Structure formats: C-alpha cells, structure tokens
Amino acid sequence: MADPDTPARRPRRGSGAVTLHDVAKLAGVAPITASRALNSPEQVSAEVRQKVADAVARTGYVPNLLAGGLASRRSRLVAAVVPAISGLVFLETVQSLTQALAERGYQLMLGQSGYSGSREDALLEAIIGRRPDGIVLTGILHSAEGRRRLMASGIPLVETWDLTPTPIDMLVGFSHEAVGKAVAHFLHGKGRQRLTVVSGDDERARRRSQAFQAAAVALGLPEPRAVFVPAPTTLQRGRDGLAELLQADEAPDAVFCSSDLLALGVLTEARVRGLAVPEQLAVVGFGDLEFAAALAPALTTVHIKGAAIGQQAAQFIVDRAEGRAVPQRVIDIGFHIVERAST
Amino acid sequence: MADPDTPARRPRRGSGAVTLHDVAKLAGVAPITASRALNSPEQVSAEVRQKVADAVARTGYVPNLLAGGLASRRSRLVAAVVPAISGLVFLETVQSLTQALAERGYQLMLGQSGYSGSREDALLEAIIGRRPDGIVLTGILHSAEGRRRLMASGIPLVETWDLTPTPIDMLVGFSHEAVGKAVAHFLHGKGRQRLTVVSGDDERARRRSQAFQAAAVALGLPEPRAVFVPAPTTLQRGRDGLAELLQADEAPDAVFCSSDLLALGVLTEARVRGLAVPEQLAVVGFGDLEFAAALAPALTTVHIKGAAIGQQAAQFIVDRAEGRAVPQRVIDIGFHIVERAST
C-alpha cells in the first residue's frame, strides 16, 4: 500500500528509534517546543510541560545526544586520560571525577595512554574527534605533537597530579619535588641517617625520588641509594626493591617508596627477613590508599587529596563549558605526610 | 567589508573547526570522496588518497565523530558499567576491555552505578542517549525498569562476571555458586572443619557465600558462620571481619573471603593476634589480584580471568557492531583455585 506520492528515490530510513519528532507530534506541539520542555522547562507553559512529559513516558523516548551535541556544540562528555587505571593511585581521582561530572549531567570517557606513550596519538584523535566539553589529563603527555593538537583543538583542558611550570590551560596538582624534599626532611627529623628509595620509573616518581635524594644531601646525609622498578608498581616489585637494597654493605634505616603498593612490598619483605619496622627500618609510602592505615604496622605515607583533584577538575571543566569565568586556573592542592607506625 | 549577497538572516556559524568540507576543497574533490579516502581508502584512487592525506596533514583535520555517528548510526563508542572501580576486582576487566576496544578503533565510556543502584536510571539514560555500539554490564543491574530500557534500546549488550539463567543478550562470566561450592570442597579436602566466611554484602558475593555454606553443610560440616561487611570491601573490613569471627566460642580454622583485599585484612589481623596461617587458620581470597601471590604467606585465592572477560566482551560487541554473526552468545569462562601458602 505505497503512497502514490512516494518519490522514486528511496528515502533514507531512520534508525527506527523514537525521536523528538514523534514525541512532539504525540504532545501536539512543534519539535522545538518539545525540546524546550525537556531542556529548559522554565521557558514553557506548565501545560505543555505536562503533555510532553506524558508523551516521553508513553513512547520511552531517549534523546539522541549525538544529534544534540552536533547541533548545540556541547557534547556533555568529558574525556580523562590516565597512564593505566591499574596503577591505583589515580583511582580515587577517576572515581570522584566520574561522580562529580555525573551530578552535573556530564559523562566520563576513559582513555589509557600507557606508561610509554605509544598509543597516545591515536587516543588523542579518538578523544578530540568526539568533541568533548573538556579533557582531564592525569600524568604527563609524552609527545609535544600531542600537546600542540590539544591546544589547537580549543577544548578546555585540565592537567592534574602535577604542577608544571607551563600549564597548557588549567591545572590542579602538587609539586612532586616538594614531596621528595618533605619526606627527606621528615625522615631526617626522625633521626634516620641511611635513606634509600624504591621507586617506579615513571617520570613523576623519578622527580620525587631525585628531589628526595637532593634534599638528603643538602641535609648533610649520604646520597640515598635508589632502586628503580618498572611502572606500574606492584607489591612484588617492592619486595624485590628492598631485597636489592639490602645487598649493599650498609643496611638502610629508611626507605621512601613511590607508591603504597611498593611500600607494602617493602613491609612484607622486611617482615620475612626479620627486619623490624620501624625499629630497624622506617618505611614511607605514597598515595595513602585505603589499606595504608589498616596495615600492621600502619603505613606512614604521603596523602594526596585525589578526590579533591577530581572534583576541582570537574568544576573547572563544567564552569568553562557553561561559559563561566575561571579566574584561578592553577591550583596547588598540596599534600601532607600522614605519620603512622611504620616510621 | 560585508559580502553584498549576504542574506539579512544571520547564518548559523560553525564551530570554526576544520571540516571535511575544507579538506575536500583543498584536495580538489567532493566531500564524499574525501570521506571515502579516509574511511574506505580502497574505494578511491591512489592519487586522490594522497591529495586528501596531504590536505588532512596541512589543515590538522580531526573528523567529527558526533556527526559521523549521527549519519552512520555507528558511534564507535562502547559503554561499560561497573558498581565502582575502586572495588579493584573489575580493574583488570576494564583495563583489558579498554585496550581491546582501542585496538579495534572503539572508545570506552565508563559509568559507575554504585553498589546501591540509586543513580542507575540516570546513568542508563546518559548511556543510551549516546547511542553506543555496545554496552558492557559488570555486576548486576538493579532495576527491572533498567533491564527493560536496555532491551528496548536494541543496543548489543554483554553481561559479565556472572552466569545468569536468563541473559538479556550476550554474556561472559562464571558461576558464583560454583565458586562457593568449589572453595568449600577445597577446604574440606584440606581437612578443615570449622569453616567461616567474611563477605561483602553485594549480591554476587552473597551468592558465593551462600553456596559455600550450603556445600559445607552438604559435606557434613557445621554450617559456616558468615560475617557480611558493606561493599566495597577493604582491608580494614577484613580485619574487622576476622575479629568478629573470633569472638565466637569456637575458633574457625578456615576463612573464605569475598575479595583478596578482605583476605589481606584477615591475614593482617591473624598475624597481629598471633594466629598462625595456615597452621591455625587457612585463608582463601577471591580475585587473584597481583598482590595475592606476593604476600607472605602467599594467598590461596580464586582466580578469575578478568582480562579474558574484557577481551571476549570486546569481541562480542565489535562482531555485532560490524554485522558479524555471534553464534555462541553465552560463555562460561570458568575459574580456578590457585593454591598457595595460606592454606
């Protein structure tokens, strides 16, 4: 029973899903009115609001955000890039970011760049191509080309977990150098003399370790020996790290670990070897993951407000996306050493 | 210097970004030809391919995937829903899923439903609205309404980490009941008599625990006492759990924990109390996270091939998205008990 007016050219058929058009027809209004009833209800009469709501409920309409994003140039999508979620340190940040964004009606897209940065370019293309309302970068961006593309894209960008001297756009982080220095001073203040480091070999962990070593030397201590293990850090690598440190002539009396997981490994290895913590060996971690406080002995560690970083990053991006001014574009969120039984 | 032909009506200006149109003009071809040069190069002459590639490089063109997705009805986006990434058990799955999808040109969108399921509806709307090419569900979907919407959306769906009798669409998982039963048999085989459980209170952990209890009874053992702690599980809750179990008249000689983190807590508490593992107390975890093997004593635990689950889920969705048949829609990936020093 073909319509006699049907043109010869076969029209492109839609996906079959309910569209705003269908809702509008059912509600007896124009599509744009239905759109307003859903997106800016205050612009529309209570009666229309009700009719549209009914039509939505009856049809099971779900707005097509691809179409909406294309038309409005607001995707309500935010991309986050982390080296690898299995690193654990960023988990809290990702979690709070997801949540803070969800509360404001935005969705998180997660990308993993890997610690090496090989897939970085493809990842950036996939991200920029989706025209997210913002990008959150956690950990360094390896390629200069990548930085250029991001700047060229004009998408609001937040760098986190670091305090670079030349931020691309916005930034919420802390100084890794300051962390290294603070831990050296802390251990020195505890009377420790033979400091050492077990660290992941990623760039920021290295910077903490180097600052730690430099500060120790500045305090008149011998230069701390350092063992670097491949990132991401694991318990096993912490055990291996301590084992390696113990091969030297002089036994260390303190270890600074670049992650709590490494520190747990060091604690484990020390226990197995009958090395008393903190009496013979002080152990300091980094991250203050949940388990740090519950270990026995409880782990002294550097606390980073990961949740606050995520929330602030969300705030930055949503403010920008909604056209609000962002006066303060760089925030040093700081850190603090949580002293527990392991030192 | 206004163009005299400019109509009175102000035209809607674009985002200012480079479009396929610009690339095509620069390459001296029609937009559709430029599109083909990028998306199906084999349909186009080498010469055109080169000219388009040059134009892309010169302009820094990044395809707008929102527009492409709207027109082609393929978003190259896959959504994953987990209760909370901080739960750790799903990390490996999410990681491998992200990676497997990225290799095939798809991007992962991550949603967290929370263990309670309160935000679930809003999350589903945000997901379905983006017309992903697939959805991966990890952990149960709480609301029946949610299930209905997902089915109605027609989006390929993979349920994971479980083996429900009535899958919505595709499924890759294992039986939690079988896990509980296997662990009970394992401990019984080791000669343990007074079995107990420390479990998260989420639905699947409960099912493992109940199957564990039922199997113990079937083996002629007394019914294992169970302590349930709020999900997500943590080290501290493992410590608390064991403390509570030890208050009873008869001390347990085995604990089955619903996660490795809980097990680490139990190990820690046992050590603090001078309870020898495995001599006085056998401990079994669940998940086989990286640290399980490196602990002292090394943790016996249930290994789940989280990475394989992620890869298979990716395979399922990509196959469907690209129109390939998926003959086997339900895969039991199994599990196995990794025996280590803690039992």
Next chain:
DNA sequence: GTGAAAGCGCTAACAC
C-alpha cells in the same frame, strides 16, 4: 572511481 542530493535528530536564530 567520483559526485549530487538528501537526510541523521537535534537546537540556534529569528519571528510572531
């Protein structure tokens, strides 16, 4: 192998 036309489903811009 290449192109013209017509949308995908939505919203910005302008009327009334």
Next chain:
DNA sequence: GTGTTAGCGCTTTCAC
C-alpha cells in the same frame, strides 16, 4: 510562550 527555518558535519543512496 510557541513556531519556522536553517543548519551542525557527516554519510547513505542513487546516478554517472
């Protein structure tokens, strides 16, 4: 407060 029109940037369909 509501409607009309014209796109957003891309790809499908059909034609050559």
